[in-house]
Amino acid sequence: MSSSTSSETQQLLHNVHELREADLPEQVWLRTEELFLDWLASAMASCHTHPIPAFARLMQQMGPHNGRSQLLALPDVGGGNTSTSAYWAAWLNGAASHTLEQDDLHNSSVMHPATVIFPAALSAAQDAGLSGRAMLLSSIAGYEAGIRLAESLGRSHYRTFHTTSTVGTVAAGLAVAKLLNLDMAGLTSALGSSGTQASGLWEFLRTGAGESKQLHCAHAASTGLLSAYLARDGVRGADDIVQGPQGLMVGMAKDDTDAAKLAVPFGQPRWALLETSFKWHACCRHTHPSADALLDALTKVDRANIKRVTAKVHQAALDVLGPVDALEQGPQSIHAAKFSMKSTLALIACKGAAALSDFETYALKDPEVLAFRDKVHMELDKEVDNAYPARWLGRVDVELSDGTVVHGRCDEPKGDPGNTLSREELEEKFKRLVNVHAGRKDVDADRIIQWCWSLRDQKDSRVPLP
Amino acid sequence: MSSSTSSETQQLLHNVHELREADLPEQVWLRTEELFLDWLASAMASCHTHPIPAFARLMQQMGPHNGRSQLLALPDVGGGNTSTSAYWAAWLNGAASHTLEQDDLHNSSVMHPATVIFPAALSAAQDAGLSGRAMLLSSIAGYEAGIRLAESLGRSHYRTFHTTSTVGTVAAGLAVAKLLNLDMAGLTSALGSSGTQASGLWEFLRTGAGESKQLHCAHAASTGLLSAYLARDGVRGADDIVQGPQGLMVGMAKDDTDAAKLAVPFGQPRWALLETSFKWHACCRHTHPSADALLDALTKVDRANIKRVTAKVHQAALDVLGPVDALEQGPQSIHAAKFSMKSTLALIACKGAAALSDFETYALKDPEVLAFRDKVHMELDKEVDNAYPARWLGRVDVELSDGTVVHGRCDEPKGDPGNTLSREELEEKFKRLVNVHAGRKDVDADRIIQWCWSLRDQKDSRVPLP
Numbered sequence: 008m009s010s011s012t013s014s015e016t017q018q019l020l021h022n023v024h025e026l027r028e029a030d031l032p033e034q035v036w037l038r039t040e041e042l043f044l045d046w047l048a049s050a051m052a053s054c055h056t057h058p059i060p061a062f063a064r065l066m067q068q069m070g071p072h073n074g075r076s077q078l079l080a081l082p083d084v085g086g087g088n089t090s091t092s093a094y095w096a097a098w099l100n101g102a103a104s105h106t107l108e109q110d111d112l113h114n115s116s117v118m119h120p121a122t123v124i125f126p127a128a129l130s131a132a133q134d135a136g137l138s139g140r141a142m143l144l145s146s147i148a149g150y151e152a153g154i155r156l157a158e159s160l161g162r163s164h165y166r167t168f169h170t171t172s173t174v175g176t177v178a179a180g181l182a183v184a185k186l187l188n189l190d191m192a193g194l195t196s197a198l199g200s201s202g203t204q205a206s207g208l209w210e211f212l213r214t215g216a217g218e219s220k221q222l223h224c225a226h227a228a229s230t231g232l233l234s235a236y237l238a239r240d241g242v243r244g245a246d247d248i249v250q251g252p253q254g255l256m257v258g259m260a261k262d263d264t265d266a267a268k269l270a271v272p273f274g275q276p277r278w279a280l281l282e283t284s285f286k287w288h289a290c291c292r293h294t295h296p297s298a299d300a301l302l303d304a305l306t307k308v309d310r311a312n313i314k315r316v317t318a319k320v321h322q323a324a325l326d327v328l329g330p331v332d333a334l335e336q337g338p339q340s341i342h343a344a345k346f347s348m349k350s351t352l353a354l355i356a357c358k359g360a361a362a363l364s365d366f367e368t369y370a371l372k373d374p375e376v377l378a379f380r381d382k383v384h385m386e387l388d389k390e391v392d393n394a395y396p397a398r399w400l401g402r403v404d405v406e407l408s409d410g411t412v413v414h415g416r417c418d419e420p421k422g423d424p425g426n427t428l429s430r431e432e433l434e435e436k437f438k439r440l441v442n443v444h445a446g447r448k449d450v451d452a453d454r455i456i457q458w459c460w461s462l463r464d465q466k467d468s469r470v471p472l473p
Numbered sequence: 474m475s476s477s478t479s480s481e482t483q484q485l486l487h488n489v490h491e492l493r494e495a496d497l498p499e500q501v502w503l504r505t506e507e508l509f510l511d512w513l514a515s516a517m518a519s520c521h522t523h524p525i526p527a528f529a530r531l532m533q534q535m536g537p538h539n540g541r542s543q544l545l546a547l548p549d550v551g552g553g554n555t556s557t558s559a560y561w562a563a564w565l566n567g568a569a570s571h572t573l574e575q576d577d578l579h580n581s582s583v584m585h586p587a588t589v590i591f592p593a594a595l596s597a598a599q600d601a602g603l604s605g606r607a608m609l610l611s612s613i614a615g616y617e618a619g620i621r622l623a624e625s626l627g628r629s630h631y632r633t634f635h636t637t638s639t640v641g642t643v644a645a646g647l648a649v650a651k652l653l654n655l656d657m658a659g660l661t662s663a664l665g666s667s668g669t670q671a672s673g674l675w676e677f678l679r680t681g682a683g684e685s686k687q688l689h690c691a692h693a694a695s696t697g698l699l700s701a702y703l704a705r706d707g708v709r710g711a712d713d714i715v716q717g718p719q720g721l722m723v724g725m726a727k728d729d730t731d732a733a734k735l736a737v738p739f740g741q742p743r744w745a746l747l748e749t750s751f752k753w754h755a756c757c758r759h760t761h762p763s764a765d766a767l768l769d770a771l772t773k774v775d776r777a778n779i780k781r782v783t784a785k786v787h788q789a790a791l792d793v794l795g796p797v798d799a800l801e802q803g804p805q806s807i808h809a810a811k812f813s814m815k816s817t818l819a820l821i822a823c824k825g826a827a828a829l830s831d832f833e834t835y836a837l838k839d840p841e842v843l844a845f846r847d848k849v850h851m852e853l854d855k856e857v858d859n860a861y862p863a864r865w866l867g868r869v870d871v872e873l874s875d876g877t878v879v880h881g882r883c884d885e886p887k888g889d890p891g892n893t894l895s896r897e898e899l900e901e902k903f904k905r906l907v908n909v910h911a912g913r914k915d916v917d918a919d920r921i922i923q924w925c926w927s928l929r930d931q932k933d934s935r936v937p938l939p
Contacts, residue, residue: 011680061706065699069560071537094535167724199677203685204692206672209719211665211711214477218708219669226670226696233531240527242684245677253675253792258633258725326719 012195013250018270019155020194023148023181026273028140031147035278036463039143039150042111044459045285045433046104046121047470050079051447052440053106057342058218062102062225070095076130077470079103089472093134093236094229097179100126101228102221105171107363108345109440112292113150113283114423115396116157116174117165117323119224120283123175124149124182126228131183131235132468139465145186147280153178154279155271156249160256161263162396166326168259172207172223179231187239199244200234202255213330217342285422285433289363290345293324295420296391296401297348301355304405304415310356312407313379318348319388319402321395328385337380344370352403353379363444399423430460449473478661479716484736485621486660489614489647492739494606497613501744502929505609505616508577510925511751511899512570512587513936516545517913518906519572523808524684528568528691536561542596543936545569555938559600559702560695563645566592567694568687571637573829574811575906578758579616579749580889581862582623582640583631583789585690586749589641590615590648592694597649597701598934605931611652613746619644620745621737622715626722627729628862632792634725638673638689645697653705665710666700668721679796683808751888751899755829756811759790761886762857762867763814767821770871770881776822778873779845784814785854785868787861794851803846810836818869819845829910865889896926915939 012020053059060082072088076096080103081089090096104110105122112119124146132142157164157174164170180201184194206226211219238244248254249269256264271277288298297318318324331338331346344350344366353376354361358369369376391400401417419426428436438452450473458471478486519525526548538554542562546569547555556562570576571588578585590612598608623630623640630636646667650660672692677685704710714720715735722730737743754764763784784790797804797812810816810832819842820827824835835842857866867883885892894902904918916939924937 058703058708061703061708064706065702068702069537069558069699070535092535167719200685200688203674203677203689204672206670208669208711208714208721208724210714210717211669213717213719214712218703219666219710222666222703222708223669230692233535236531236534237524237527237684237688240530242524242527242688244685244688245674246680248674248676251676251679253633253679255674258674 011246013247013266015266015269016198016247016249019152020191020198022273023152023185024191024194026144026148026151026185028144030274031144032274035147035274035280036143038281039147040459040462041430041433042121042280042283043125043143043146043462044437044456046110046125047079047455047459048437048440049107049110049122050100050104050126051450052445053103054080054082054445054447056106058221059103059106062099062221066091066095066099075136076133077472079470093130094233096130096133097126097232098225098229100130102225105221105224107440107444108290109286109363109436111283111285113154113279114399115282116154117170117396118153118157118174119171120150120153120178122224123171123179123227123231124153127179127232128182128186129468131186131232135187137186137468139462139468141186142468143462145182148185149178149182150280150283151273151278152181155269159265159268160260161265162323163261163263164259165323167209169207169209169220169223172227173205173259175224175227176205176231177201179228180234183232183235184238187235189235189239193238195246196238196242196244197235199246199248200237200242201231202248203245204230204234205255209327212327212346217340217346282424284420284424285428287421287428288351288361289366290351290361291327293320293327294348294351294361295422296399296417297403298351298355298361298401299417299420300401300403300415301352301405302415303417304403304413305356308405308407308413312409313356313382313405314408315406316352316356316383317404317406318352318383318385319391319404320385321392322387323395324348325385325387332385337377338371341366341370348385349380349383350376352383363440477712479713479732481732481735482664482713482715485618486657486664488739489618489651490657490660492610492614492617492651494610496740497610498740501613501740501746502609504747505613506925506928507896507899508587508746508749509591509609509612509928510903510922512576512591513545513921513925514903514906515573515576515588516566516570516592517916518911519569520546520548520911520913522572524687525569525572528565528687532557532561532565541602542599543938545936559596560699562596562599563592563698564691564695566596568691571687571690573906573910574756575752575829575902577749577751579620579745580865581748582620583636583862584619584623584640585637586616586619586644588690589637589645589693589697590619593645593698594648594652595934597652597698601652603652603934605928605934607652608934609928611648614651615644615648616746616749617739617744618647621735625731625734626726627731628789629727629729630725631789633675635673635675635686635689638693639671639725641690641693642671642697643667645694646700649698649701650704653701655701655705659704661712662704662708662710663701665712665714666703666708667697668714669711670696670700671721675793678793678812683806683812748890750886750890751894753887753894754817754827755832756817756827757793759786759793760814760817760827761888762865762883763869764817764821764827764867765883765886766867766869766881767818767871768881769883770869770879771822774871774873774879778875779822779848779871780874781872782818782822782849783870783872784818784849784851785857785870786851787858788853789861790814791851791853798851803843804837807832807836814851815846815849816842818849829906
């Protein structure tokens with residue numbers, strides 16, 4: 008590292024460099040194993056879901072047909088390789104784990120950490136023959152660093168850029184750099200090279216073109232990994248890619264950046280990873296608070312009497328969900344429906360849930376659901392917006408046919424740290440996604456689950472796949 | 474294409490789609506062959522120059538060890554494959570052709586088109602078994618589209634972003650999409666997927682970390698190619714990635730964007746490709762006008778009497794060259810010296826030229842050159858800045874020991890369209906770079922040169938390498 012790195016960024020890199028296994032409380036190890044299992048479910052379950060077969064075909068054209076890194080989603084596209092080079096495994100596993108909208112989210116950074124960090128760390132660990140413990144430690148470094156960087160970029164960055172993609176590239180790069188045990192100069196270069204390749208715009212949402220969302224994660228995971236490998240081999244990156252005058256903060260954020268957030272220590276007392284939320288509903292996280300608030304309201308009213316549902320939301324929900332809700336014909340794909348507040352709340356109201364199977368069975372064709380969509384509206388709410396992104400509050404006003412209005416609320420959506428999923432719920436989610444949704448009867452779910460629960464002690468980071 | 478694509482972007486895509494061989498005047502075919510030969514020289518000559526050996530090692534780890542696309546730079550890093558998949562060939566050839574700072578530049582867009590467009594188009598053409606003519610046509614589409622996009626983003630974009638990297642991703646994507654004969658929907662998706670992966674910040678210059686510049690070109694060429702391949706396979710991108718409210722113009726430029734520039738017809742009368750400049754001096758193009766102006770002044774003064782040289786420049790020269798010139802110890806690598814006005818003008822003054830061999834032999838260690846550097850300064854000049862980027866004017870004030878000031882000027886630097894390189898000069902440049910600089914005695918330069926001069930008639934786009 009050079010002295011021309013700004014001090015907050017230096018501190019961040021120092022914290023990554025100094026992170027040791029012995030520093031990690033039991034709670035962090037346990038939660039990381041849980042996040043990993045939750046991620047694995049998403050990565051393995053999308054094998055038949057567009058665009059993963061198309062991505063897999065490209066990977067087979069461009070990458071080697073064997074290698075040390077496992078492919079977790081294996082659509083039947085010919086070729087039949089189950090492993091490839093670290094780059095392409097990170098690429099495909101990254102795309103796969105962000106396809107079903109069931110992967111984790113960190114609230115205050117508004118970033119999905121698992122889908123970009125685990126694919127990179129796992130592929131690199133397998134490539135280097137490293138242990139489950141090494142993979143977990145480096146992933147924790149990726150979570151802590153990535154979340155801090157995302158927070159420091161402020162809300163203006165997220166308004167135009169898909170933070171999971173932009174910051175995800177850097178988080179993946181630092182996780183792999185940690186795994187490869189790079190020194191401070193190497194970490195600085197991994198940060199520089201990943202930061203200068205960070206990209207990902209929200210524009211794709213406007214036409215429901217969900218495939219960019221998966222492409223972003225593929226890009227972030229693989230490019231981050233590549234940057235760390237290059238840094239190990241002496242390829243130097245910019246010294247101050249985050250804070251420099253022609254760096255990320257200047258180029259891709261406005262005046263709400265906060266560099267101090269970069270320097271917040273790891274685990275003294277804050278472990279950002281512990282604040283990560285699991286997804287229960289199978290849709291964009293911005294819909295979840297309203298979905299849970301509507302579930303609350305539904306305990307008090309008869310659905311048949313509902314005339315109008317107003318979801319009172321933060322600005323980012325309008326930015327991300329607004330474009331899909333504005334489509335004249337409504338969403339035209341299951342993926343797009345997951346970015347529609349109208350579709351999500353219609354499922355909650357009519358079917359009582361917004362799980363994967365609800366989206367696939369009802370979201371695009373159930374007449375009741377389609378009709379209910381028109382009753383749903385979003386409205387910016389000051390209280391909700393002020394609390395965001397530290398807290399994701401759910402507030403809905405449900406207007407009945409007789410004009411009365413019933414309020415629904417949720418202060419901590421299901422899956423949030425204070426309302427988290429138990430290990431049993433995570434195990435059930437894994438089986439539901441992999442065995443039921445993807446129909447992968449060959450996968451021994453119990454074996455994989457048990458492997459995850461002892462991942463810290465696995466000398467080999469290869470997932471026990473069939 | 475969807476109606477939700479803004480009309481100027483629609484027009485740009487329409488122009489790419491409609492471009493036909495029959496539309497191209499002889500002059501455009503000839504110049505494209507010249508640009509291609511000039512690019513080939515840069516791509517083949519950097520095989521021993523850092524960071525290309527490191528990049529080649531990574532490519533060998535991550536890509537397949539054979540394939541249909543040629544590797545043009547072949548450092549001896551073991552493995553010894555001479556071809557790989559289209560993705561990795563585009564990646565390595567893109568990096569290689571931007572390593573020696575001898576590749577072409579388009580003035581008004583301030584973009585290096587060859588280094589991002591040709592690697593992608595050539596790799597894809599070889600992958601698909603297409604002809605030299607098809608490769609040239611698609612590259613011309615890439616030049617015309619890329620230059621228009623770069624111009625439309627305005628000067629504010631270039632201030633923070635390396636346009637060759639950002640716009641280059643899109644230009645490469647559209648070139649390959651044209652080569653693959655995609656329809657309007659496919660072109661729109663190639664644009665969407667490449668645009669949302671566009672990246673590249675100038676920050677790396679501040680510490681002379683030149684490797685990011687090559688990484689940017691590798692990323693642009695390979696990612697553009699990948700986006701076009703995915704579009705062919707039905708992976709959809711954003712409909713309005715350039716002009717949409719969460720797209721490139723909003724996210725990565727300020728209020729000086731000009732969408733009308735996107736819609737300027739191809740060749741009626743403007744062929745943007747014909748405005749492209751070849752590089753004579755082996756350094757950043759922003760130094761060339763001053764270098765030629767100093768050569769003019771040197772015809773009137775005795776070098777021994779020079780006390781101070783003031784290069785009167787446009788703002789972008791200060792932005793790009795300023796960080797290197799500000800380094801206390803001066804540039805520490807040959808590559809960094811190429812981004813130093815001080816080093817470049819010192820070579821011109823002391824050695825009469827700033828060719829590749831001058832940088833390598835003298836820039837870092839010749840005492841006379843090192844001493845002269847301190848006499849060189851840059852100053853923003855209104856006339857020069859106002860003319861930029863349409864014209865790159867050279868103006869220097871040379872102050873002599875007795876206090877008199879001699880002016881040097883150049884209105885069209887050597888290599889510019891009005892002062893272009895002849896075919897003989899391009900042939901000599903090719904041999905100088907490949908046979909002499911890179912020491913590739915095995916390469917039959919005359920055979921490759923003749924092949925390029927009849928590239929339009931080559932059924933096979935494979936370069937006749939040993």
